[in-house]
Amino acid sequence: MADDRIITALDVHSLEDMKRLVETLGDRISFYKVGMELFYSAGPDTVRYLKEQGKHVFLDLKLHDIPNTVAQSVRALTRLGVDLMTLHGMGGRSMMEAAAAAAREESARLQIARPRLLAVTILTSIDETAWREVGGACSIAEEVKKLAALAKESGIDGTVSSPYEAREIREMNGPDFLIVTPGIRPSFAVADDQKRFTTPSQALHDGASHLVIGRPITKAADPACAADKILEEIQEV
Numbered sequence: 001m002a003d004d005r006i007i008t009a010l011d012v013h014s015l016e017d018m019k020r021l022v023e024t025l026g027d028r029i030s031f032y033k034v035g036m037e038l039f040y041s042a043g044p045d046t047v048r049y050l051k052e053q054g055k056h057v058f059l060d061l062k063l064h065d066i067p068n069t070v071a072q073s074v075r076a077l078t079r080l081g082v083d084l085m086t087l088h089g090m091g092g093r094s095m096m097e098a099a100a101a102a103a104r105e106e107s108a109r110l111q112i113a114r115p116r117l118l119a120v121t122i123l124t125s126i127d128e129t130a131w132r133e134v135g136g137a138c139s140i141a142e143e144v145k146k147l148a149a150l151a152k153e154s155g156i157d158g159t160v161s162s163p164y165e166a167r168e169i170r171e172m173n174g175p176d177f178l179i180v181t182p183g184i185r186p187s188f189a190v191a192d193d194q195k196r197f198t199t200p201s202q203a204l205h206d207g208a209s210h211l212v213i214g215r216p217i218t219k220a221a222d223p224a225c226a227a228d229k230i231l232e233e234i235q236e237v
């Protein structure tokens with residue numbers, strides 16, 4: 001049976017490919033992520049289809065711009081009825097506050113459930129060498145902690161981080177804070193471009209509330225079987 005803690009990333013580029021995957025995975029998966037690849041290819045119809053199928057939708061467009069532009073974008077995405085969406089924590093306090101206010105006001109105006117907002121911290125494809133190359137002065141762990149604290153203060157509901165930082169964020173930001181971790185690799189999968197990753201059970205054990213899993217399921221020879229293995233692995237966590 002489905003487990004809302006698993007969010008499957010639909011990183012494909014057509015509505016048809018998306019529908020095929022969702023049909024294949026059936027009742028096993030209740031939560032899907034629509035990211036840039038799919039949204040820029042197939043647009044809002046992707047979200048509408050998933051909602052019609054009774055799925056939860058995480059729209060991951062990683063907004064990062066001046067506060068007014070981000071706030072107006074959050075209003076537009078709120079109208080689509082998504083459950084979760086992302087913005088970059090690096091956009092800063094006023095951008096995050098404006099986004100949180102926009103989601104609150106637009107959902108109240110439409111009398112729909114408020115989408116939860118997630119601040120992206122440091123991407124899971126970045127290791128310490130890559131981090132220093134872009135000017136990182138402290139460690140990745142320190143930076144993620146700073147961004148997670150700022151996100152909470154700014155009215156954001158949770159973070160996207162690697163599972164390596166989940167434990168500290170959970171300790172700092174309390175039990176209700178959402179900690180969504182990509183960079184998940186079951187023992188049967190390859191790392192691909194992920195650098196800071198761990199297994200599904202370890203990530204949950206360390207405090208993640210949700211796991212984003214793409215290729216280990218979607219590119220598996222048998223996606224349904226891969227999803228079943230992951231669901232079995234996390235049953236006891």
Ligand SMILES: O=C(O)c1cc(=O)[nH]c(=O)n1[C@@H]1O[C@H](COP(=O)(O)O)[C@@H](O)[C@H]1O
Pocket residue numbers: 009011035060086120122123124125160161162182183184192194212213214215216
């Ligand atoms: O925001 C994200 O979802 C995200 C943040 C991050 O730091 N790392 C990361 O991999 N992601 C997304 O999570 C998914 C991971 O996919 P797989 O590596 O195929 O499991 C992709 O859709 C990425 O866009």
